Amino acid sequence: MRFGVVIFPSKEIQDFANSYRKRYDSNYALIPPHLTIRSSFEATGLGIQDIAKKIDNIAKDFQPVSLRISKFSSFAPVNNVIYLKVEPSEELEKLHNDLKLNFTSEQEYSFVPHITIAQNLSDDEHSDVYESLRMNKVSFEETADRIHLLYQLENGSWTVYETFRFGKE
Template sequence: MNYGIVIFPSKKLQDLANSYRKRYDPHYALIPPHLTLRNVFSTDDDGHIKEIADKLRNIAKKYDPFNLKAYKISSFQPVNNVIYFKVDSNPELEGLHNDMHGPEFLGLEPEYAFVPHITVAQKLSNDEHSDVYGSLRMMGIDHEEIVDRFHLLYQLENGSWTVYETFRLGKD
């Protein structure tokens, strides 16, 4: 089974992202807008996922709630035609990401450098990417909120994602 670890932003930011995603993101119906902390990984062992959940509980205790700031529209082009809300990196986000990629977790190095973001458009043709990116950049984004949890998700047979467990940040 496939799993992933994400932060779901507030409804306000999700609504804004979805106003674009419903037109420009083919994954719109499969998962709400999110910031990925750990890309997809697989395990079919119930004991192993419970062990991973225990490790995530311990990681969550290490970090206090933090400020998430989405501050501009950006793109991964020319690597791929993804347009996203860029999220300001901070020690908590970096720490969460690093802990979830460390040797004591699953130990797999991330495929790409960590760029905190919330995808709003993907799998666009070059022309479509250029048009959409140009118009979104003119509108911009300036959003801040407090994040106090992250989620372990699993993928259903139809390709959609649902929460396996939620982890609250902080010592309590």
């Protein structure tokens, strides 16, 4: 079974992201808009309850985390992904690293906090969409107080297994 750990931003940001994802994100129907903290991993030999317990222990050590979004950005030329850039912070970095220590995932990119709004576009389409978006002003600021552990179904979509609130007793 494949797992992932994400933050779902507020409904406001999710609706904003979906207004682009609907047209440009091939994963639109598979998962709501999200900030990936730990990307898709297999946890060999660990049951989902063991995984949940580990994440629960990690989450307890955190306080609610600020999310600041100020622009669109792109991972091109590495890949044609356009995203809402979430300003890096020590807390997000630490959260990512703590989860990384416990769960190894296949794709080890360096951690760039982001909310994907477009992917799997052709080079031309990516350029067109990114050019039209990159100068747009975006401004969201909010606090995330929880992370979610998800698992992937056979059709590629993701179901939430459990929520972990930061610092919760």
